[in-house]
Amino acid sequence: MIVEYIRYRIDTGDAAEFEAAYGRAAVPLAAAPQCVDYELSRCVEEPEWYVLRITWTSAEDHMRGFRGGEDFKAFFAEIRPYVRQIEEMRHYERTAVRGEGSSVPGLYAWAGGAEAFERLTETFYAQVLKDELIGPLFAHMDPEHPRYVAIWLSEVFGGPSRYTDERGGYHHMLLQHLGKGITEPQRRRWVALLMDAADEVGLPDDPEFRAAFFGYIEWGTRLAFANSQPGAKPPMQAPVPRWGWGVAPPYTPAP
Numbered sequence: 001m002i003v004e005y006i007r008y009r010i011d012t013g014d015a016a017e018f019e020a021a022y023g024r025a026a027v028p029l030a031a032a033p034q035c036v037d038y039e040l041s042r043c044v045e046e047p048e049w050y051v052l053r054i055t056w057t058s059a060e061d062h063m064r065g066f067r068g069g070e071d072f073k074a075f076f077a078e079i080r081p082y083v084r085q086i087e088e089m090r091h092y093e094r095t096a097v098r099g100e101g102s103s104v105p106g107l108y109a110w111a112g113g114a115e116a117f118e119r120l121t122e123t124f125y126a127q128v129l130k131d132e133l134i135g136p137l138f139a140h141m142d143p144e145h146p147r148y149v150a151i152w153l154s155e156v157f158g159g160p161s162r163y164t165d166e167r168g169g170y171h172h173m174l175l176q177h178l179g180k181g182i183t184e185p186q187r188r189r190w191v192a193l194l195m196d197a198a199d200e201v202g203l204p205d206d207p208e209f210r211a212a213f214f215g216y217i218e219w220g221t222r223l224a225f226a227n228s229q230p231g232a233k234p235p236m237q238a239p240v241p242r243w244g245w246g247v248a249p250p251y252t253p254a255p
């Protein structure tokens, strides 16, 4: 990915028409498969300055793919009057220094932290052991298993990286599932019992949290199922996944 910055200096009297033109130009821009995202910002201290940021899949995709295609023609038709007001137009490589801030709490904090996941797995595995369909799979489980899965889940949902640091990370978890031959009914029962346990221990039940939580559990159990089949050849090394809110961040009612 590559980021293009275009800085404009626009007379304040032309600002409304400039923004409207970009509003129209954004339609073919958004339709271009080379465009990852875009944002036009206006300077607060000196309102004649604008910066347009466009993330492209690559500089080559931008210069050859987009510029050579139909979307560019429609895009350029809208912004042509402002080309002479461009003060800078360059591609920038992203560096490793980036990340998200804490304005939105992570799923780990939202769930209630380490204790919440420990309560969850304790209750869950107590039911698992009594279950006729999946209980036998866990008959010889390590008594610490619920705690290990709690620190795995905590790490996945944005808590400390304890499973990676203390328990061998993804590789170790993967080894526990290889060759287990989990069936689809067993996977479903695992999911159902975990969701029951989530209710029982009072994990947050707002739609946004449960959608994100369930999304990971669905994804993770499908991987565990696939990786447990005879002959499966999953990647042996990978980071522990990190799961976020996805398309529905926490709902905060208007004040």
Ligand code: HEM
Residues within 6 Å of the ligand: 134, 137, 138, 140, 141, 142, 145, 148, 149, 152, 153, 167, 172, 173, 176, 177, 180, 182, 186, 187, 190, 191, 216, 217, 218, 219, 220, 221, 224, 225
């Ligand atoms: C999101 C889904 C899942 C997660 C996050 C998960 C997580 C884990 C982890 C972290 C371990 C290793 C614990 C350790 O460090 O020793 C493990 C082991 C194991 N998992 Fe899963 N698992 C998932 C799905 C499943 C499913 C669907 C099944 C079967 C129905 C299953 C059966 C097992 C078994 C039998 C073990 C070994 C337990 C033992 O003997 O100690 N897992 N799992």
